[in-house]
Amino acid sequence: MAKWIKIAGGAVVLAAIGAGGWAWTSLNTSRSGVADDSVALADFTSDDAEAVARGEYVMRMGDCAACHTRGQGDFAGGYEIPTPFGTLVSSNITPDRDTGIGGMTERDFFDALRQGIGQHGFLYPAMPYTAYAKLTDGDMHDLWAYMSTVAPVSNDIDENGGMAFPYNIRLAMAGWDMLFFSNSGFEPEAGESEAWNRGKYIVDGGGHCSACHSPRNALGAEVAAAYLEGGSLGDWSAPDLTQNPHVGLGGSTAEDIAAYLRKGSDGVAVAAGPMAEAVEHSLQYLTEEDALAVGTYLVSLPASDTPAPEGADVASLPHAALDYEVNCSACHGLSGEGITGMVPAFAGNKGLLGDPTNLIHAMLKGARAPHTHEVQTAAGMPSFAWKLSDERIAELLDYVRNSWGNAAAAVPASSVAEMRASLDAREPMANPAQ
C-alpha cells in the first residue's frame, strides 16, 4: 500500500488553493441526502436482521476489516500504513462515541465512505472512498445497520499524527479529490447482462480491485487508461486482470476466476501476499453467483497491450534444472504441475510471467496461501533467502518462467538484491559449493 500514497503533496496543496471553482463537483455531498442526519451510530439500533446480514456481506465485500481490524479489537483500527510522507494509521470505526465513529450520523457515514469527508476532515485516499463511491444507497443503509451491531471499542487513534507537514493537512486532500475523484455512483450499462453489471459493481465498488490492479500516476491516482492492467504495491505486484493472453487472464473462464476468488486458487495459481489476505478476509465470502459475476465482467475486459515476453534462454543456465529439482519439485512437481488448490503450478500459470516481484518476494520471504472455508490448508512456501544467492534465485526464476511452455523476460540478479535489501531478508549462508 505504501507506494500508492506517493502523493506529490506540494502540488496537491497548490491545487487545493487554486482550484476552488472545481470544488463543487467533487465535494458535492448531496448524494448523502438519502441518509438520516439525526441519530448517531452509538444510539442507533436496527431491528432489521436481514439488513444487518446484508450489511455484513457488504462489509466483507469492501474488506473493511483488512485495514480496520489489526489486533486492537474488531474494527478498532491501528493498522499503520507507511508512506514516503509519514505513517498513516487506520481509524477506529467501532461505534465507540469518543474514539470511534459512534458520534457519526448515517449521513456523516455516507459522506465519509462515499466521498472521503470524515469527521475530522478529508480522508486520505488510502481509504478507498474513490471506489466505495459506487456503493448503492441500499448497500450503504445495510452497512450502516451492520456497523451498529459492532461492539464499541475504546481505542484512540491519531490517524495522521505520523504524517509530516504539509501532508498532515487534511485539506490538501480536497485538492486531490478535485483532480482525481469521480464523485458519481454506479451506472449500469444498458447493453450488458445483469451478471456483467453486478460484476462491474463489485469490481469497481466494494471490491475496489483497481486500487491495486490499476497502475497509479505520480500523484497516486489510478490511471484510467490502464484500468486493471496491473499495478505495483512495492514489495508485491498486482497482475494484469485483462484478457491479455501472455500475462493476464486470457484463457481463464468466469468459473476459474470465481474459484480463485472463493478458494484462493483456480487449480493453477494460488493466491499469496496481499491477495491471499483479500481472499481470506473478503473474497471467499462472495456468493457463488457474485463470484461468477466478477468473473463474467473480468473476462469481458479487452486485452492490454503488453506484448508477449521474448523469453530467456535457460538451457545454458548452469544450476537451474538441478536447483529446481532439489529445492522446488517436492511441492511444485517435476513438471511444474503443483498441487491442485494448494501449491501453485508453474506450467500454464500466466500470472508468473509478467512482473517478477511476487516470485522474488516469495523466494526471499516465503509466502502463505489463504485459508478459506473450502480450502483449509493455507500451505506455506518456505523462504530460500538463507540458502540461495541472488544469482541462483534469479536463475531459478528464469527457469520456471521459461520452462513447460512458459516464456518471460530474464530476472536480473540485481532485482533480487534490491528486494533482499528492502525486505531485510537474510543473507545466504556461506556455502563453498556455490
Next chain:
Amino acid sequence: MANERPKADVVIVGLGWAGSVMAEELTRAGLNVVAIERGAWRDTSTDFPPAVDPDELRWHTRRHMLQPMSVETTTFRNRTGQEAAPVRNWNAFQFGWNVGGAGTHWAGMSWRFLPWDFQVATQTAERYGQDRLDGLTDEGLMLQDWGVTYEEMAPFYDRFERIAGTSGKAGNLNGEKIKGGNVFEGPRDRDYPTPELKDTNWMRMYRETAEGMGYNPFTIPAGNISQAYVNPLGVTMGPCTYCGFCDFHGCGNFSKSSPQACILPALMRRPNFTVLTETEVLHAVKHEDGKTVTGVNYVTRDGQEGFQPADVVVFTAYQMDNVRLMLLSQIGEQYDPATMKGTIGRNYSYQTCSSVTAFFPGAKMNPFIGGGALGVQIDDFNGDNFDHSDLDFIGGAGIMGYSTNGRPIANMNGIRPGTKRWGSEWKEAYARDYQEAANIFCQGTSMPTRDAYLSLDPTYRDRHGQPLLRLTFDWNRNDKSMIAHATEKAIAIMKEAGGEDLMVDNQAEASWNPYKQHSSHTIGGLVMGADPSTSALNLYLQSWDCHNVFSVGASAFPNNGGYNPTLTVGALAVRAARAIHETYVNNPGPLVEA
C-alpha cells in the same frame, strides 16, 4: 492459584495425533477446547521445509525434534527387586516435543489391528481351548480382551484413515478377499483413501519371492501418501516424493499424515479452540468429591504456574506420560504385581521384533528411494492368522521387506559382516553394500505379563520435582518363542530371494534394554476394558475412577499387535471424542456402570 484461566469445556493435555483428533471432533461439535502442549509450535514450511527436512544429522542422528532427556525421562529395570536407573538417551521409544507430538516425526505405517488383537483371551480359548488360555495365565501372561471388537472399531478406523489420507489396497472389502491386498485384515467398508505406493526394486523382489513361497504379500498401508488428497476437513496433502526422510524427520511437502498436514490447518482457525504451547501440565486437580477433577495445573516455559479449569480433562500425551499423569493426579490405584491389585500401570508391553539383513551381489537396491512406510509385508504369520495348535506360543509377527530409508549416516553399519569398520576397505564396502543390502523386519505381538508394569520411581524426579515414571519390563517366554518362529520364516524368505551373508538380529535373545530400538511401540499401562478390576478405562476411554477424565493413546492397548499403533490410537481418539460430545457432556457421569 494466582493464574487461573477462563474455564474450558474440555482441556486436552498433549497435542499430538490423539489430541488433535480429539480437539477436531470436539470443536466441530461446538465445545470450547483448550489444548496444552509441552513442546513448541512446529510448522511445515518454517520448521522442516524440503530444503531442511532431509537433514539426517540434525533430525535422525541428533534427534533434534525429540524432547530433551533433561525435561523428562523414565527409569528402567528388567524386574522387581532391581534398582531402576534413569534412561539417558532416546532409543527404545521417543517422546515428541512439539505441537503434533510423535505424529510429526513418525514413519507413517498405518495399520488397523487384526480382529484377533482385540480379543486375544476369548479367541485363544475359543480356538485352542480354555486349558490353553489357563496355561498361559499360569505362566504369567495377563491376557484380556479390549472390550471393543474390530467390527466396533472399523468405523473409527475408517474416519481416521480419511483424515490421514492413508495409501493402500484393500484385502478384505466387506468380507470379500482381494488378492494383492492384505487378505488377513478385518473387513473394511471401502478401499483406502489413496492407492498403494509403488514398489522399489527390493519390494518387487520380496513380493515375488513371498508369492512364490505361497504367502500373501501386499503393500504396507502408508501415511506417506501416494497422490494429492483432500481430506474431509478440507485440508490438502501432497504426493510423497519417496525421499525416505520420514521417521525422526518432519515432512516438508505435506505428504506424511500428521497433525500438521491433516488437522491443524483447520483446527487452528476455529474460534473455540486454543492451544497453549511450551506449557507443561503437572497433574489434574481432584474435586472434593473425589469422583471428578476440576481442571489441570500447569507450568509455563518461564516457570509460571497456572490452573486451567475444565468440565472434562483428556490426557492425550505420549503413552508413558498418560500413565504418569494419572499417577501424579492420584486417579485410580497403582498396580501392584505382588497382589495384582490396582489398574494404573498394568499391562505394559513393548513389541517383539527381529530383523534379517542380507546382501545381493551386484544389485542396485537404490535405497535413496524410500518412504517411512514403504514396504511389502506378509501377514501369514501375524496374530492368529496361522494355526498355533502345535506351537508353544500365541501371537505372531508381520514380516516385511522394507525400503523405508537410505539415510547415508544410519546405513553405515549396514555392511557385510567381517568388513573393517574404518579406512579404505570400509569406504569401498559401504559404497558397495549401500546398494546391495536389503532388510526384512519382523514386527511381533507382545503379550502383557504380571511382572511388566509402570509405576512412579521412588528416587528420581523431574525438573519440577515430580517423580519420574519407572518401567519394569523384560521379554516373556511366549513372545520369545513367537519371534524365534517369525525370524525363521524371515530367514527362509531372505535365502529364497537370493540374499547372502545374512545378519540376523533377534532383539528378544537378550534381556530388553532401553538403548536398543527395533520398534518404538511401547504400549499399555492405562488400558481400556470391560472389567474395572483389570482396566483403568472403560470402553470409551473414560476413567473408571474419575468420570470426567478420559485418556487416549497406545497406553490404552491391553496387548500389542504385530503392527504400528498410530491408526489404532487415532481410531480410539475418534471413538472417545464422540462419546464425549454425543453422550457425556449432555449427562456427565460414568458412560459404563462399574
